[in-house]
Amino acid sequence: MSKITLAKGLNMGLRKAMEDDPKVLLMGEDVGKLGGVFRITDGLQKDFGEDRVIDSPLAESGIVGTAVGLALRGYRPVVEIQFDGFVYPAYDQIVCQVAKMTFRSQGKIKMPMVIRIPFGGGIGAVEHHSESPEAQFAHTPGLKVVACSNPVDGYWMIQQAIACDDPVIFLEPKRQYHADKAELDESATPAPLFTSRVVRGGTDVTVLAYGPTVKTALSAAEAAAGEGKSIEVIDLRTLSPLDMAPVYDSVRRTGRVVVTHEAHVNLGMGAELAARITENCFYSLEAPVLRVGAFDTPYPPSRIEEDYLPDLDRVLDAVDRSLEF
Amino acid sequence: MSKITLAKGLNMGLRKAMEDDPKVLLMGEDVGKLGGVFRITDGLQKDFGEDRVIDSPLAESGIVGTAVGLALRGYRPVVEIQFDGFVYPAYDQIVCQVAKMTFRSQGKIKMPMVIRIPFGGGIGAVEHHSESPEAQFAHTPGLKVVACSNPVDGYWMIQQAIACDDPVIFLEPKRQYHADKAELDESATPAPLFTSRVVRGGTDVTVLAYGPTVKTALSAAEAAAGEGKSIEVIDLRTLSPLDMAPVYDSVRRTGRVVVTHEAHVNLGMGAELAARITENCFYSLEAPVLRVGAFDTPYPPSRIEEDYLPDLDRVLDAVDRSLEF
Amino acid sequence: MTQQQAGETPGFGPDLVEVFGPSQQDGGPELVQLLTPEGERVHHPEFDLDFSEDQLRGFYRDMVLTRRIDTEATALQRHGELGIWAQLLGQEAAQIGAGRALRPQDYVFPTYREHGVAYCRGVNPLDLLGLFRGVDQGSWDPSENNFGLYTIVIGAQTLHATGYAMGMQRDGVVGTGDPDRDAAVIAHFGDGASSQGDVNESFIFAASYNAPVVFFCQNNQWAISEPIERQTRIPLYQRALGFGFPGVRVDGNDVLATYAVTQAALQRAREGQGPTFVEAYTYRMGAHTTTDDPTRYRLSDDLERWKLKDPIARVEVYLRRNGLADDDFFEAVQQEANDLGHTLREGCKALPDPQPLSIFDHVFTEMTEELEQQREGFDAYLASFEGAHR
Amino acid sequence: MTQQQAGETPGFGPDLVEVFGPSQQDGGPELVQLLTPEGERVHHPEFDLDFSEDQLRGFYRDMVLTRRIDTEATALQRHGELGIWAQLLGQEAAQIGAGRALRPQDYVFPTYREHGVAYCRGVNPLDLLGLFRGVDQGSWDPSENNFGLYTIVIGAQTLHATGYAMGMQRDGVVGTGDPDRDAAVIAHFGDGASSQGDVNESFIFAASYNAPVVFFCQNNQWAISEPIERQTRIPLYQRALGFGFPGVRVDGNDVLATYAVTQAALQRAREGQGPTFVEAYTYRMGAHTTTDDPTRYRLSDDLERWKLKDPIARVEVYLRRNGLADDDFFEAVQQEANDLGHTLREGCKALPDPQPLSIFDHVFTEMTEELEQQREGFDAYLASFEGAHR
Numbered sequence A, B: 001m002s003k004i005t006l007a008k009g010l011n012m013g014l015r016k017a018m019e020d021d022p023k024v025l026l027m028g029e030d031v032g033k034l035g036g037v038f039r040i041t042d043g044l045q046k047d048f049g050e051d052r053v054i055d056s057p058l059a060e061s062g063i064v065g066t067a068v069g070l071a072l073r074g075y076r077p078v079v080e081i082q083f084d085g086f087v088y089p090a091y092d093q094i095v096c097q098v099a100k101m102t103f104r105s106q107g108k109i110k111m112p113m114v115i116r117i118p119f120g121g122g123i124g125a126v127e128h129h130s131e132s133p134e135a136q137f138a139h140t141p142g143l144k145v146v147a148c149s150n151p152v153d154g155y156w157m158i159q160q161a162i163a164c165d166d167p168v169i170f171l172e173p174k175r176q177y178h179a180d181k182a183e184l185d186e187s188a189t190p191a192p193l194f195t196s197r198v199v200r201g202g203t204d205v206t207v208l209a210y211g212p213t214v215k216t217a218l219s220a221a222e223a224a225a226g227e228g229k230s231i232e233v234i235d236l237r238t239l240s241p242l243d244m245a246p247v248y249d250s251v252r253r254t255g256r257v258v259v260t261h262e263a264h265v266n267l268g269m270g271a272e273l274a275a276r277i278t279e280n281c282f283y284s285l286e287a288p289v290l291r292v293g294a295f296d297t298p299y300p301p302s303r304i305e306e307d308y309l310p311d312l313d314r315v316l317d318a319v320d321r322s323l324e325f
Numbered sequence C, D: 001m002t003q004q005q006a007g008e009t010p011g012f013g014p015d016l017v018e019v020f021g022p023s024q025q026d027g028g029p030e031l032v033q034l035l036t037p038e039g040e041r042v043h044h045p046e047f048d049l050d051f052s053e054d055q056l057r058g059f060y061r062d063m064v065l066t067r068r069i070d071t072e073a074t075a076l077q078r079h080g081e082l083g084i085w086a087q088l089l090g091q092e093a094a095q096i097g098a099g100r101a102l103r104p105q106d107y108v109f110p111t112y113r114e115h116g117v118a119y120c121r122g123v124n125p126l127d128l129l130g131l132f133r134g135v136d137q138g139s140w141d142p143s144e145n146n147f148g149l150y151t152i153v154i155g156a157q158t159l160h161a162t163g164y165a166m167g168m169q170r171d172g173v174v175g176t177g178d179p180d181r182d183a184a185v186i187a188h189f190g191d192g193a194s195s196q197g198d199v200n201e202s203f204i205f206a207a208s209y210n211a212p213v214v215f216f217c218q219n220n221q222w223a224i225s226e227p228i229e230r231q232t233r234i235p236l237y238q239r240a241l242g243f244g245f246p247g248v249r250v251d252g253n254d255v256l257a258t259y260a261v262t263q264a265a266l267q268r269a270r271e272g273q274g275p276t277f278v279e280a281y282t283y284r285m286g287a288h289t290t291t292d293d294p295t296r297y298r299l300s301d302d303l304e305r306w307k308l309k310d311p312i313a314r315v316e317v318y319l320r321r322n323g324l325a326d327d328d329f330f331e332a333v334q335q336e337a338n339d340l341g342h343t344l345r346e347g348c349k350a351l352p353d354p355q356p357l358s359i360f361d362h363v364f365t366e367m368t369e370e371l372e373q374q375r376e377g378f379d380a381y382l383a384s385f386e387g388a389h390r
């Protein structure tokens, strides 16, 4: 067993998927010789060749659109969008083509494509490099949307996403790429892809998180424990479809929920979770579902991004507000 | 006073705005000689010339992107997107440029652009002609999003949107364009643009609607009245920012809310409304906010679109479910 | 004010606008033609071909049947059986010429107007009506005839075509020298579509990877109400020069020339020589769709002029003049067309509406639990009306 | 397998790929040059100009100061004062040549690397650092110097430029014959950007409306790790031919030629003759940004070869050889550069961080009630930590 970063887990997972299935291709800007600006595809072009790890012209719609064609021809393209904020030129192809092909063809066409997006902030970057576009994709029927939060999940989830016959938007918390290491047991059996996971048990308040905020939520739970508050943390992992069973189960026990994500609060995942939880656990709720996310403003200059993004204190503040209801 | 359709109201409103301000320009596909595929710009090129009513090359990103440039030069472009489903090629320009210019420039740049989008279904059209993309825009800070529901609002709201110094996504329920007529009093003083309106008073359940579903909600209220149920209907009119005061006021009286829109339920406006209402009226709610929208599937073939879209019966069903809580 | 000015600018060479305006009535000197509007066989230094009598009669039959599909569907729309129909009237030669140049292993990415190409690929014409009737979104299986689903978002399919062609390269079916193996892709699109970013990006990807794709543009002079001059100020086929691959303008109302040019372009692609742009210079004789009213934006003079270039009439003249077909032949084709019309009419009316619950099918390859629940809820809801008046 | 094959294909003319490969080391025969890398003044039949001594010394000074801004900012990044920096090393001539060709009434749409053009427009170099330090997203007022904000989404600004130029047409400041009135727009972008749909759409709109815009592409041979060959297989300036307006390749390391060509293109635009594409053939001597490591993807040989074409060195040689500047001049410029460096260094460190509550400012022209509430909530939240350890 080895200790790996999220970047390494993804890289190993991609390599494994390419070894297992010759139809798996990687495409994107700088994914080849450079190995991607985050080095997630490091070494793969060298080992699998230019036909399987494809440096593309600088055009996101072109990347996703040609990947659609490759998928129609029987390939399983894994597309890298260099940064979250650059997915939008490909938005039309994603929501009108990738998402709809299977439905349009009444199931005759499969669209096994993975669109990898490094997402979220906290790396001191300039505009467009710190966005959290997940809600827009989760709102789009026909797309599956998942977010990994740790090295081990990175390794397994990317392989599972590639094996999935539906298109998957695969969100990678870029701030975590090289942050923490974890032990990977390559012989383990991973949980199914579209499932959420209780990552810390607790009894007073349920905190829902995914991607970069899982770490924040866990730290918050740790801090709260010191003050005698018991927080249950769920790593959602899948954003569309949502896996609500463990959430409802938790909420029925705690009666209080805080959702935290880096996306804007307005119409973010928290809105949907709040609506579903309230509808399904109406009589269990002691407090309304509270949301902690980015403010409803564009991403600010990076020197104040930590004020903008949800952090441990803001999660704890929401936990306290929830407990006060 | 004359009786006009929504199409006519919009046409008259555009004409008035162009008369009032020579900086107002119209741009889009087929808006000139043809007067738009829905004839909303009928006669305007003839009267205002080709420099002010501009037939564009067939490229939505180009239309919105050049409109940004025109706005930077001091013009007030009003862009027509031919159908909702064709806004996505322009999505990048809208969310990364139009929405962010003012913030990026710390207020030095204004972006007084209106993006008109005929939206919603029910006209028996083929794929991509019946979409409801509002949630994606409302999720984007820096954009304002409004939806008109009737001829009189069409006349006033389009003028107000054009006069607004911020970018406005202006949603027009295409199914209503030529449906009902209403009396227009051009000397009246319209309500401010970013306000919601109670369009029918009631005491038992609040139904929130906008655009095409306002009519549905009113019919539902009428039908429910026959069964002794009193439904209050609010036409939201503005989707971002939301005008929550009349909503909260209503909910505190009724304790029950149903939201209906044609967009997918998952992460639709109903999710945000449910989250806000629950947080702000937690102790007033007798039932969870219920949502009636399109299913979370792509828009189906038009022969079954009426099954797919919310209708009077589904709204009433939700009202009953709400009352049963 | 927004008029372009022609003339020399020092250093930048001649302004090409007036030299090669895009709207010469006859397509200009660069137009490849093998059969004139008058039905006269002419020759071309590069693209000549010998056509067998069978081929020529076949083209005629194909075009007549295609036209019948089109007029029948138009009539069905008028009778309320279709929600809308995208007519191809006038574009039969462009589509049959292109469609017949394909080999089985080639793959087609159509727009929403490629009824003639669909016919050539063996798609059941009845299957084309479902989308326009609103009972499905294209019911044929793309892999059965290597004919993709109709694409409505303008230009999107040109990227799919390029990606598919890249897949062929990876499958080793390009440039092998084996004519039964070597394959290519054809991407159809319109003159209006040439302005979309996606289409231009597809040129870039195809050039960059030298993908075996033929970009087949039917320049029918109009994008709904907008004339070709709004999209380009030089002949459209020259667009390709900016991307480093050849472009050719062919008389799209001449089925022989369209066939010859398309098959040469496809062959070039199959042999591994990369993309080609073919501009089929033609005219949309009808409305954009059955909901359009072209009298609002174009002159009937234009239409009259193009009527003289009818793609079917010229082949008929040629066949008759050269004694390649007799009245029996023409009558037989006519009869076949009538039968086809009848079949379509009856078949269309019999197309069943989809079941409401089918809304939930095929959103994904397997239904998710979420959708299962929505489906169950809707099922129960529908059941609650059973017997009741809804 | 994805290699392009050269040669004749019947009917389609020669395959241009090997004839005009995009990567000739010297830019190929079409390169407009007025000053060789060796500092020799050469002449060009179309684009020659007489430069005054002041102009020549001015170019030198501009380039030296621009380079200093760049090296200083790079150093500031290394010292942790900037989050990132996009270096222009090697592209000084392309930027100064273009920047100096502008008139005050012209308008510039830059990328994120146009520090030299910004300098020419009179933007305070310190203002350029804010974005890279993360304290703002461009703090200059675009309307003050007709210099737009840096645009990071590749190619987006080319459409803004075209729209702005359309606005100039509507304002009647094109083709009036009044040199103080006639105006044009310049849109900067990179070789990589040329593949974006937006850029190609901007060509289409500019051609369609004959808008007064110069598309100024610095082909620095690289888009991060991707060589120009990935984006085009023919010389990039030829892209314009596909859209019906002229394209020129100029030696982007030659400030004289870049100036001459750009000013001719701008003049053409101002006179109402429409768009021009200028490819400034140059080389990114440094990394893509300070976070990039070019040794992973390119050979140092290349770099060495381009060092011999340094844009500043050749002007210095020319000035010295022709006695147009003496040691005093060069020392004075050096001193000025040092002072500028010092000012930048000190100024950068003194740039204040934005206030957290400024997050809510300028989302809209007036703060909405919604944002007002979020702001108040955040204000109260921040206040709750006052005195406390956060």
Ligand SMILES: Cc1ncc(C[n+]2csc(CCOP(=O)(O)OP(=O)(O)O)c2C)c(N)n1
Pocket: B029, B058, B060, B082, B086, B089, C113, C152, C153, C154, C189, C190, C191, C192, C193, C194, C220, C222, C223, C224, C284, C288
């Ligand atoms: C992205 C997009 N924008 C707008 C439309 C609406 N629309 C449908 S067909 C059409 C004109 C297309 O013209 P052209 O490409 O010349 O093809 P033709 O219809 O003439 O065959 C337009 C604007 C669309 N389908 N997709």
Ligand SMILES: Cc1ncc(C[n+]2csc(CCOP(=O)(O)OP(=O)(O)O)c2C)c(N)n1
Pocket: A029, A058, A060, A082, A086, A089, D113, D152, D153, D154, D189, D190, D191, D192, D193, D194, D220, D222, D223, D224, D284, D288
């Ligand atoms: C739409 C978009 N995609 C990706 C990026 C990331 N990115 C930033 S610069 C760059 C390369 C640009 O190359 P080029 O256009 O040649 O300009 P240069 O950096 O060489 O000046 C890329 C891929 C981006 N900024 N925008």
Ligand SMILES: [Mg+2]
Pocket: C190, C191, C192, C218, C219, C220, C221, C222, C223, C224
């Ligand atoms: Mg057309």
Ligand SMILES: [Mg+2]
Pocket: D190, D191, D192, D218, D219, D220, D221, D222, D223, D224
């Ligand atoms: Mg470059």
